[in-house]
Amino acid sequence: MKNQKPLLIHVLAIIVAFLPLTQLTARQKVPITFNKYHGYTGTVDYLKKVAAAHPDITELIQIGTSALGRPIYVLAISNMKNGTTIDKHVKLENMRAENVKNVPPMKTHMGKPGHYISGATHGNEYTANELCLYIIDKLVSGYGDDKDITSLVDRVAFYICPIDNPDGVFNSVEMGIPQRSNSMYRDKNLEGTPVPNGLIPQFRYKHAEGEFVIDDADPRLMVRLRPNETTTKQRYRVITEYRDDAGNLRKGQLPSEGIDVNRNYPEGWWTEEGKPGGQGHYPTSSPEAHAIAEFFMNYRNILNANFYHTSGGFTYRPMGTAPNTAMHETDIAYYDFVMGRKYIEILGEQVPEEWLNPGRLEEFKASHRERGANKYVQARGYEFPYFWKSSYNERTDQRYGYGMVIDWLHAQQGIYALTTELWNPAKDIPGLKVEEGPERQLNLQRALLRHQDEKYNGSLFVKWKPFKHPEHGEGEIGGWRSIYSSNNAWPGEPLLYVCENHWKFELYRAGLLPDIRISQASARVIHTGTAGEPAVSYEGNIITLTKGKGAGRYRLVEVTATIENAGALPTQMARGTTLTNLREDVVWLVTDRKNVDFIEGSAWRRIGVLGGTTVVPGVIRGGNNKSEVKWMIGVKGDVPLKIVVTSQKGGTAVQELTIK
Ligand SMILES: [Zn+2]
Incomplete structure (x- = not known):
C-alpha cells in the first residue's frame, strides 16, 4: 500500500494539471469596472466579495485600524491548498502553553515567496487603490484559466493592500476633498454627506496683484504668470475652497492636520543632527505605518514590494534618505538592469544605452568622468532616466525626505522595494491630442479640457459661474472637480491604460521571485x-x-x-x-x-x-x-x-x- 500512494497522487496530479485547459473558462465571479473610483467603501466591499467568492486562493487579513477607526486590509492571494511551512514538519522544541496565541502556526502561504503591492498611502492618490483592485481581479479571475497567472498564484504569495490610509481615501473620494495624510480628528460636518463627483475647488476673482490671467485660446483656463512677468490683461487671484455645485462651502480635514504616513517609518527618520526629521512623534507612531510595519515583521517571506503613488509616470527605487553609495552594487544591478529596464520597456520608452550594454559599463564610467558628471553618476556609470530613479538629489547631495517606507524595507528588511508614481496625463490618455509648440504645459491643459468635453461630456470640469464670496466679494467658482484634478488617472480608458501597464510590471516582478x-x-x-x-x-x-x-x-x-x-x-x-x-x-x-x-x-x-x-x-x-x-x-x-x-x-x- 505504501508504495501505491505516491503513484495514485501522481496520476491525480496529471488529471488535475489538464483540467484547466479543458474545463475552466475565464470567469469574473465578482464583476468590477473602472468607470468610477471605488473609494474606501467600494474597495472594502469588493475585497469582502472577492474573499467570499474565492476562498481557495484568497485570505482577507485585517492588519490594523486607521486613526479614525477604519479597518486596514491586506488581501493574500495564493493557492491555499498547496505549499507548506517548516513548522508542519519540525515540532517546536519549546512549545507554547495552551491558549497562548503569541506564536500561532504559520499559514502555508508564508512558506512561499511573498510579493507585496500597496495602494493609496497618500489618500488623494487613489489611482494606486484602483490599480490594486485591477491586479486583484486579474489574479483571481485568471487563476485556473491563464497558465502564467495560475502557476504564479500556486507558487507565490501576493499580499495586496489597496488602501493603507483609509481616512485619507475616504475624505478624498467619498467626501471629495483631497487629503494626503491620515486624519487626526473627525469632522462631524462631513459625515454621511458624500459628494461622489468631487467638489469645486476654485474661486477666481479680479485682483491687481493676481498671479493668473485667463487663457486666450480657452477662457476656462487660468494661466499662471511667470515671476516678474508683466501683462496688460486682467489679473486674477485663484484660491482653493471646496464648494458644492450650489456654492456652499464645505469645510474639510486639511492635509497638514494629519501625519504623512510615508514619512513615519524608522529608516532615515532622524536628521543628521539627531533631531526628528520625519513626521509623527516617533517612527511608526501613526496607526497606519504601525500596521504596515507590523505586517512586514510577521510576513518574513516578502521579497518584493511596490508602494504605488501618483503622479508623474515614473518609479523611485531606493534610496531617498541616503545616496546611492549606501547601497550594495549587486542590489543596484537587480533594481536598474533587471526591474528598471523592464519597466521602461513596458512604458515604451528608451532604455538607457548603458543598461543595454552592461558589459561596457567601465567604458561608460570613464566617459561620465570625462564629461564631469556628478560623483554618483561617475561611480554608477549612468544617469538615471526620468522613468526610473532614486529620489535622492545627486546634484545637491541632499536627501528627498525622512522616514520613507521603501528605504526602511530596503535597508532594514532586505526587500526590493519601489515607489511607482502613476499617471502622466500627457502619455496615459489614449487619443489625447496635444498641440506641438513651446507652451507644452499650456497646450496639455488645453488638450485635457477638450478631451473631457468630447469623452466625458464636460463632466470633469465645472464651468465658471458668478459667485459672491463673503470675504473676497464678486468673482466666479468653477474649475476641475476635485477628484479629477491633476494627480489621478481619469476613470475609464485612461485608468485602464495605467492599470494594464503596471499589472504587466507586477506580473513580471512576481515572476522573478526565487523558486x-x-x-x-x-x-x-x-x-x-x-x-x-x-x-x-x-x-x-x-x-x-x-x-x-x-x-x-x-x-x-x-x-x-x-x-x-x-x-x-x-x-x-x-x-x-x-x-x-x-x-x-x-x-x-x-x-x-x-x-x-x-x-x-x-x-x-x-x-x-x-x-x-x-x-x-x-x-x-x-x-x-x-x-x-x-x-x-x-x-x-x-x-x-x-x-x-x-x-x-x-x-x-x-x-x-x-x-x-
Ligand atoms: Zn504619494
Missing part, C-alpha cells in the same frame, strides 16, 4: 549490519566497525540532495545577507530521531543564500544557485525520511525518501 526546488535526492544503503554485530562509525571515506553500539539491526545510509533556486532573484538581497533579522537557507533531514544516528551532517544545516538564474554580463554574474548536501546516517529498522528546505524568502520544498 526553491529539490532537484535530486536519494537515500542509499552503504552497509548493512545485523543484531549482535558491532556498529559503524564514519570518518571521511573510511568506514570503521566498532564494538559496543550496534545493538539490533542497522543500516548505514548515505542521503544526498541537490537544492536549487530556479528563480531569477537570489533568496536574499545582498543587503539582506548583512541583516541579522534575516537568515540564510536551511535544509532539514526530518526523520525518527530515536532510530537514526547522524554520523556525518546534522539534522539541520545552513546552505547559505542561493543565487538566482539572472545573468547580466558585467554586473550580475549568476551561478551559485545550487547546493549539494550529503548526510551519512545509521538507521535502525524502518524509518521515514524527508528532506525539507526552508528559505525565508525563496519558498519551502519537501521531498520524502525511500531507502534503497
Whole structure:
C-alpha cells in the first residue's frame, strides 16, 4: 500500500494539471469596472466579495485600524491548498502553553515567496487603490484559466493592500476633498454627506496683484504668470475652497492636520543632527505605518514590494534618505538592469544605452568622468532616466525626505522595494491630442479640457459661474472637480491604460521571485549490519566497525540532495545577507530521531543564500544557485525520511525518501 500512494497522487496530479485547459473558462465571479473610483467603501466591499467568492486562493487579513477607526486590509492571494511551512514538519522544541496565541502556526502561504503591492498611502492618490483592485481581479479571475497567472498564484504569495490610509481615501473620494495624510480628528460636518463627483475647488476673482490671467485660446483656463512677468490683461487671484455645485462651502480635514504616513517609518527618520526629521512623534507612531510595519515583521517571506503613488509616470527605487553609495552594487544591478529596464520597456520608452550594454559599463564610467558628471553618476556609470530613479538629489547631495517606507524595507528588511508614481496625463490618455509648440504645459491643459468635453461630456470640469464670496466679494467658482484634478488617472480608458501597464510590471516582478526546488535526492544503503554485530562509525571515506553500539539491526545510509533556486532573484538581497533579522537557507533531514544516528551532517544545516538564474554580463554574474548536501546516517529498522528546505524568502520544498 505504501508504495501505491505516491503513484495514485501522481496520476491525480496529471488529471488535475489538464483540467484547466479543458474545463475552466475565464470567469469574473465578482464583476468590477473602472468607470468610477471605488473609494474606501467600494474597495472594502469588493475585497469582502472577492474573499467570499474565492476562498481557495484568497485570505482577507485585517492588519490594523486607521486613526479614525477604519479597518486596514491586506488581501493574500495564493493557492491555499498547496505549499507548506517548516513548522508542519519540525515540532517546536519549546512549545507554547495552551491558549497562548503569541506564536500561532504559520499559514502555508508564508512558506512561499511573498510579493507585496500597496495602494493609496497618500489618500488623494487613489489611482494606486484602483490599480490594486485591477491586479486583484486579474489574479483571481485568471487563476485556473491563464497558465502564467495560475502557476504564479500556486507558487507565490501576493499580499495586496489597496488602501493603507483609509481616512485619507475616504475624505478624498467619498467626501471629495483631497487629503494626503491620515486624519487626526473627525469632522462631524462631513459625515454621511458624500459628494461622489468631487467638489469645486476654485474661486477666481479680479485682483491687481493676481498671479493668473485667463487663457486666450480657452477662457476656462487660468494661466499662471511667470515671476516678474508683466501683462496688460486682467489679473486674477485663484484660491482653493471646496464648494458644492450650489456654492456652499464645505469645510474639510486639511492635509497638514494629519501625519504623512510615508514619512513615519524608522529608516532615515532622524536628521543628521539627531533631531526628528520625519513626521509623527516617533517612527511608526501613526496607526497606519504601525500596521504596515507590523505586517512586514510577521510576513518574513516578502521579497518584493511596490508602494504605488501618483503622479508623474515614473518609479523611485531606493534610496531617498541616503545616496546611492549606501547601497550594495549587486542590489543596484537587480533594481536598474533587471526591474528598471523592464519597466521602461513596458512604458515604451528608451532604455538607457548603458543598461543595454552592461558589459561596457567601465567604458561608460570613464566617459561620465570625462564629461564631469556628478560623483554618483561617475561611480554608477549612468544617469538615471526620468522613468526610473532614486529620489535622492545627486546634484545637491541632499536627501528627498525622512522616514520613507521603501528605504526602511530596503535597508532594514532586505526587500526590493519601489515607489511607482502613476499617471502622466500627457502619455496615459489614449487619443489625447496635444498641440506641438513651446507652451507644452499650456497646450496639455488645453488638450485635457477638450478631451473631457468630447469623452466625458464636460463632466470633469465645472464651468465658471458668478459667485459672491463673503470675504473676497464678486468673482466666479468653477474649475476641475476635485477628484479629477491633476494627480489621478481619469476613470475609464485612461485608468485602464495605467492599470494594464503596471499589472504587466507586477506580473513580471512576481515572476522573478526565487523558486526553491529539490532537484535530486536519494537515500542509499552503504552497509548493512545485523543484531549482535558491532556498529559503524564514519570518518571521511573510511568506514570503521566498532564494538559496543550496534545493538539490533542497522543500516548505514548515505542521503544526498541537490537544492536549487530556479528563480531569477537570489533568496536574499545582498543587503539582506548583512541583516541579522534575516537568515540564510536551511535544509532539514526530518526523520525518527530515536532510530537514526547522524554520523556525518546534522539534522539541520545552513546552505547559505542561493543565487538566482539572472545573468547580466558585467554586473550580475549568476551561478551559485545550487547546493549539494550529503548526510551519512545509521538507521535502525524502518524509518521515514524527508528532506525539507526552508528559505525565508525563496519558498519551502519537501521531498520524502525511500531507502534503497
Ligand atoms: Zn504619494
